[in-house]
Amino acid sequence: xxxxxxxxxxxxxxxxxxxxxxxxxxxxxxxxxxxxxxxxxxxxxxxxxxxxxxxxxxxxxxxxxxxxxxxxxxxxxxx
Numbered sequence: 001x002x003x004x005x006x007x008x009x010x011x012x013x014x015x016x017x018x019x020x021x022x023x024x025x026x027x028x029x030x031x032x033x034x035x036x037x038x039x040x041x042x043x044x045x046x047x048x049x050x051x052x053x054x055x056x057x058x059x060x061x062x063x064x065x066x067x068x069x070x071x072x073x074x075x076x077x078x079x
Contacts, residue, residue: 039063
């Protein structure tokens with residue numbers, strides 16, 4: 001798995017998209033699922049369009065990182 005700097009920069013984009021979805025009415029409990037779905041979409045369509053398996057794994061990694069970043073930021077902001 002060869003992630004470039006631009007690929008890692010997609011993680012905050014995923015966080016922002018999930019935040020927009022929440023403001024549009026997405027229940028909070030579905031935020032990690034949406035982050036993973038968006039991450040897999042970015043991974044397969046942008047990061048590795050020629051290799052679905054690598055794109056899916058990269059997208060899964062980005063989605064999980066984004067959901068962790070989201071929940072970590074949420075916990076810090078409540079303190």
